[in-house]
Amino acid sequence: MDGNAFAPWVTAIEALVRQGKARGWVTLDEVTAALAAPEVSGELVDDLLEALGELEIEVADESEAPVLRGRFPDRLARAIGRLVRWGQERGYVTRAELLDAMPPGEVAEAVFDQTVAALLGMGIRVVEVG
Structure with missing residues (x-):
């Protein structure tokens, strides 16, 4: 693959x-860094963002994702990532969704409360359903 002009991008x-x-x-900065080889077209960036979405990999703004999800183990971080994605799409998450993502036996109450505060800070409400 060394002779391939796309090799640096493929590896990154x-x-x-x-x-x-x-x-x-992943963050937008990480996507940009992966495509930092020679000049990249907007179409290639769009294709990469679409492919990441199909793989259920969220592309987050640097200011939101790592702060909230960085403190959790990978499994919980993915669940929190889904919550943030749903919350950004809908403007809210349900308390049941939050409890499913952050089971009380695995997450301390203070961390749960900090997460709720972080969601609210991103404009994502936590609502009761039923």
Whole structure:
């Protein structure tokens, strides 16, 4: 693959996908860095963002994702990532969804409360259903 003009991008994108699968998310800065080889078209960036979405890897703004999800083990971080994604799409998450993502036996009450505060800070309400 050394003779392939796409080799630098392929290697960087493979690493980005591995990291995204492990955490459930990557940042826009990480996507930009993966494509930092020679000049990249907007179409290639769009294709990569779409492919990451199909792999259920969230692409998050640097200011939101790592702060909230960085303190959790990977499995919980992915669940929190899904909650943030749903919350950003809908404007809310349910308390039941939050409890499923952060089981009380695995997450301390103070961390749960901090997470709720972080969601509220991102404009995502936590609502009771039923």
